[in-house]
Amino acid sequence: MPTSPSEQPVPPVPPEYDLAIVGAGPAGLAAAVTAADLGMSVVVLDAAAAPGGQYYRHPAPGLGAARPEALHHGWAVFADLVRRLDRHIGTGRVRHLVNHHVWTVERGGSTAWTAHAVTGPDGPGQGRAAVTSRALLLATGSYERQLPFPGWTLPGVVGAGGAQAMLKSGLVLPGRRIVVAGSGPLLLAVAGSLAAAGATVPAVVEAAGYAGYAKNPRTLAANPGKLLEGAVHGAALLRHGLRPRTRSAVTEAHGTDRVEAVTVSRLDRDWRPVPGTGRRIACDALAVGHGLVPQLELATGLGCATHRTPDGTYALVLDDRQRTSVPGVWAAGEAGGVGGAQLALTEGELAALTIAAVSRSAGRPDARRAVALRRTRSRLRAFAAVMAAAHRPGPGWPGWLSDDTDVCRCEEVSAGEVRAAVADLGAHDARTVKLFTRAGMGWCQGRMCGPAVDCLAGAGTDPGADSSADACTDAGAGPDRRPLSCPVPLAALSEPAALPGRAGLPAITEEP
Amino acid sequence: MARNPVELAGATPGPSFEITMDGRAVPVLPGQSIAAALWSAGILAWRTTRVNGRPRGAFCGIGSCFDCLATVNGAPNQRACLVPARPGDLVTTQEGHGRADLAV
């Protein structure tokens, strides 16, 4: 029985848009223009001030960059997508809501979704918005996976992707002499662009070997484009005199108030440092990262099923039409497993075609195009799986940690505390470790320490597990669940959300 | 070969302006975030941690790690990597949870 006006039943209102897309990276953009081409009304919600996502992040207009393509691969593809997007924005068929951080999506009846967003950067002046749609496409991308080591919290130690993002958007470097380390193909791209932008890169350090790729000659042969891309990065590095050191890792960063040097050690097959192999390299910054983690909060909040990918991260279960396990919800790009921009573009377009096929307001999608996209998708997915397996962290990496290394950056929880929770208190999964130690309970909600804590917790499940290849990757019971996908100020929650409405219509400001 | 990122991107930014970091003037190119401006000035740390008082600055660069929290114009806990710098912004090193003013 209603006890306050806010609990009065609200008469059903038809959704404002045929399709809401969360994320304006390669997947979201490809989907938006494809759906709009077919006559659907589309809203794109994105946290950034300009389209592109992390991959196509580019300098703010005020920086007057005449050659943004110098920071990118595939700039022409992006420029074309933006031209098409702008045309649809002009006709009112696409609405692009910038600076909108979507923090939750809620089901509105059987056929509609409401995406709730916080607007603007942190600080005073943040607002709130909500849009409703018939179909929902999650193109939420990924963030970087970090594995801790002594000294990784020193200023000057930055994410490899983070250094890349700051370079692309703000035209800045974290230092002059930057070591690049971690694992995965992103490192080569990062090292290449830092060097091109004037940094000295004394070493590129890759924990895996490249031999893993060669085990899958068929998949490689089916992906000449991907090989070419690797060769281009490789050639760019050679131009700067850089040759990656494989099977090696930064096992310590040195300095008191900022990084001054790193120790690079050889690794055995399991990523355990080989004693006596440490070499010190002077530097004033370290760009480090161990692959990417799909960003799934919105999807898992809606109950979408996940699976574990060959590199140990969780991704959404998707069918060959980009459908999640929840009817009415699609996903494309890294959320379905990290696979790069070309795959994201393919999946975004494919998702839009299949959404259009079931939409009342869309024209008939080209069936032959969908078949071709599905073929490209499975080829690129196969390559992504080879890549993921090749760079999957070895079970010996906790050998980099000393007991006083902070694992959780936010709550300053050390490896020793986590190990004690596992060994003495019997915590066998990340959730229990979190309750005992507060690891993962800080501002970032475990985004930085989650993979590491998972692994340390898993190592405790059986005494010999340290040497088992699955000690790290079988520990977690599922992907991290976070009730909110980004911070929401209480003040913003207490204000009514603005329902922006379609372009040209006045904003509706009401929400129960 | 480019000597710096601005040269690489062929950038001709609009006139720069200033913000201050703990009283020190820091030049900003229009469009840069607060974190980007601080990096350009060689400043890598602008907060100290709650438990051990250790220095921290930007880490992930995309808004997910919260290491770059700064106090901007008196308002604490703003992700400097996401907040665009505006002329005259007063950035101050943020200590701990940034709410010392609320302590009783």
Ligand code: FES
């Ligand atoms: S650097 Fe990670 S949130 Fe700003």
